[in-house]
Amino acid sequence: MSILSRFSDIISSNINAVIDRMEDPEKMIDQYLRNMMDDLAEVKRSTAGIMAEEARAKREVDQNEAQVNKYAELTKKALEAGNDDDARIFLSKKQETENVGSGLATSYASAHENAMKMRQMHDKLANDIEVLKNRRAMIKGKMSVAKTQETLNTVTDSISKTKGAMGSFQRMEDKANRKLDEANAMNELNSAPIDEAKKLEEKYASQTSAAVEDELERMKKDMGLSSTKEEPTDSDEQ
Structure with a gap:
């Protein structure tokens, strides 16, 4: 299955390292979280089928072992009855069943391994999602504070510019007053x-x-x- 082919990548991934490499964590973290949620949903869907396959393989192994044990008991009974030919037939059947059992055991081992991987991926993804959610809340909180600080910086800058403008107006007013005083003085000097x-x-x-x-x-x-x-x-x- 496609999700199983990604097992190594999912298990070896470091969610914190991924977040740290994001150029814009506030925006990218949401998309990454959606991708992980999709992966977790696929794992859950796939796990049911794999666990069913594991259960079927285990049941076939158990049935095969029961058959082997049955032919082993029949072989013993034939020997006890002194029927070597019958014993040979039962023993031959037992060996055939054991050969089939080897293949069944191999299939069961693969199904069991796949089920274990699915459980590992489920737990890893579920844990990473929780880490991501917590980091997202922290990152968004920091970004909110940063934006507020930027707004305050803009307001402070505007206030500084306003103060500068008021200072300019004050200088112009002082200059006008000085010009008026000079004009009045000149008028007084020019009077008879x-x-x-x-x-x-x-x-x-x-x-x-x-x-x-x-x-x-x-x-x-x-x-x-x-x-x-x-x-x-x-x-x-x-």
Whole structure:
């Protein structure tokens, strides 16, 4: 059977070494697992037929041995009865049966060996599948962490770029402020010089005017004059 022809490869394979050689374990491990599951299913299907063949071969061997023992007993009885010719016939039949038994024993040995191989392959595949499943979970977990880390690295890089952009904006704002300060300073320098004397003259002139008005009010009050113009009465109109 095809599965038996792969016995040596399956038994000698090292599942961990196979995984380590995979270029992309996360993707390839699933396909490899599917292949192993297919092999295990084929082993199970084939094992039933091989075990049936083993049982049939064993039954034929047992029947042959029973025949040999029967002719051996008949040979003894013929000798005890003094019938050498009958004994020779039984003995000849016994030898023929033993010759057939040699072939049956060979067939049984092959069937038994095949059944043992099938059981070995079954156990090996079942164990490798468990190892593969465990390694797959571990690998996928690591890949998930790696992808998360890559995302964080991308976010961190974006934040760094944003900080760099903000720094650029800050430098541009500082430059604009500096330009504005320089422009204001230049405008101040270009303005006409302030006449300090004129400013003082205006200040004291306004103060003098206020003092005159105050004095005028006091004089009117001393003279009994109203500080406001009186409204004409009805008699004055007449």
